[in-house]
Amino acid sequence: MDEKLRTDATSILTDAIAAVDPSACVHRAIKKKGTCIFINDRRYDLSLYRNVYAIAFGKAAISMSNAIEDILGDSLKDGIAITKHGFAGSLKKMKVYEAGHPMPDDYSVDAGKMVREFLEDTGEDDLIFFLISGGGSALVTLPRKGISIIDIVKMTDGLMRTGATIDELNTVRKHLCSIKGGGLAKMTYPSESVSLILSDVVGDPLDVIASGPTVPDRSTFAEFSDILKRYDIKVSPAVAGLLEDGLEGVIEETPKHGEPVFERTSHYLIGNNALALQEAEKKASELGYNTMVLSSSIVGEAKEVAKVFAAIAREERSRETPMPLPACILAGGETTVTMKGKGIGGRCQEMALSFGIEVSGLEGVLLLAAGTDGNDGTTDSAGAFADGDTLQNGKDLQMDARNDLYNNNSNAYFRETGGLIFTGPTGTNVMDIYMILVDRF
Structure with missing residues (x-):
């Protein structure tokens, strides 16, 4: 050679990776002056909020969390950072958890429960920063009622082995998990939220990165069904039942554009390929x-x-x-x-x-x-x-x-x-x- x-x-590779260092991306995106921070043309006065929190998930969670802790300083009250097994690091204020990737595991479900419980104590006077990066879809999982982590793992593995695209994989994930596909925004409402997003998806569609937990979801149960047929994926009785209920309207779709849960959400793409x-x-x-x-x-x-x-x-x-x-x-x-x-x-x-x-x-x-x-x-x-x-x-x-x-x-x-x-x-x-x-x- x-x-x-x-x-x-x-x-060349070293310099390319350095350019998308998550900490550097967060620092480039946010400017702080006094009690105010500025992201693009938007101003947030931190003194107007009762509490300021941060929740990070993805392979870049630790680096992004270090940056947000540095920028927010004493204004940040608490937070959670969830990353892949072996990717953990120390943080000053945010608690660190590790979970499974590329396959979700029991730790991923525990992480999902932690996030849900954390958000249950927040209200309309709070500001929450979501730091989202690739891998977040597997790392934070909260299966819908009746669905097990085994169901999700088998579906994920089956689709990955067929060569399904990330869009197709995430369409399925969104309908099996109550956090994905806008579900996290639903849990967060009526708190105000800011999502800083590092893209690991071709074209940077925000509803696909980490399965779009804080943005309106375009995918449907009908598309979920089409993907299973396309790749001839066999499903468990629980998944089959969920899909049937979704197609018949017995259970609600993922949150869509225009719904109230997105009224106080903002999203910023801070780094990409x-x-x-x-x-x-x-x-x-x-x-x-x-x-x-x-x-x-x-x-x-x-x-x-x-x-x-x-x-x-x-x-x-x-x-x-x-x-x-x-x-x-x-x-x-x-x-x-x-x-x-x-x-x-x-x-x-x-x-x-x-x-x-x-x-x-x-x-x-x-x-x-x-x-x-x-x-x-x-x-x-x-x-x-x-x-x-x-x-x-x-x-x-x-x-x-x-x-x-x-x-x-x-x-x-x-x-x-x-x-x-x-x-x-x-x-x-x-x-x-x-x-x-x-x-x-």
Whole structure:
């Protein structure tokens, strides 16, 4: 593997992740003067509220909470921060809890109950800051009456294995959980709330990020039913009963636009994948690359998207298009993996392995595919590098790259061949970053 390209790619990724550091994003979003804070064009006088609270949930909860504690100071009375197992840190005023991700667990349900009980003691004279980041949907769960955490886990796992999109997954989650899909806003009313949101979803739709707990929900029970049919998902009697009651109007839909529970809610997007790519492009230019950002909205099957990236790399190598060499072509988004085998991996590692197969023998080309949160799939790596030597490196060790790709076993392949990327938990989460570097000979 070309060490210069690998070093440059690592440097570019580091700067991109730093740009979406959750604490920095919160500090950029909020300005304080005396007892007043300003967010965009909105002014909040903290002295007018009886109490000011904060509730954070997601992979970036600790970093965002540190920032809000710093900004609000003595004005903050209390709060809760809920993050993924292993992502916890110390806070001054807010209590810290850990829960399951990507699958919710009993701790996720406990976290949901804590949030509900916390909000039961708030009123119309209180101001609540919600600090929301990716992963929040799994971390805070409060199953609807009759639904168990096992039902939710089985549904989540089944949909993820089929390659369902995050929008589809969250449509189902919203209708199984009383916090998601505007449910948290319903619990909060009549208190005033401010949601600061770090996006981990393509296109930044606020009703999809962490399953949209504080915003009006557009999804319906009918869409829930269509998703189950589309992927032929079998459900428990409890879920089937809930869905039937929802379709027949026996139980109410998730809160929609125009309902009173949203009258005192405000929402601010403070960081996303586009911001990370902007910083990545800046760093790549400083390193001497001709740069281009393709898109921050890449979706699709990881191994198929990799083939497109490989075609771009080959075109750069042979024709120097779409730009002169050395070139850095950047993209971001969140692909999916349809599980066929029983291997270990993640969407970024799977993309890298597919890319390596496609560009076998091509010199001076490198792909970096990495999750900005530091975890790809259920592994401890952020993603992987791949280049023209990736296929041969495996052959030298009597490994079969195509077989491992078919069996979704990309982590084992790169663990042996040395292509894994390790960042550790970054404290942020704005989807994935993809980087194609093509050097001069």
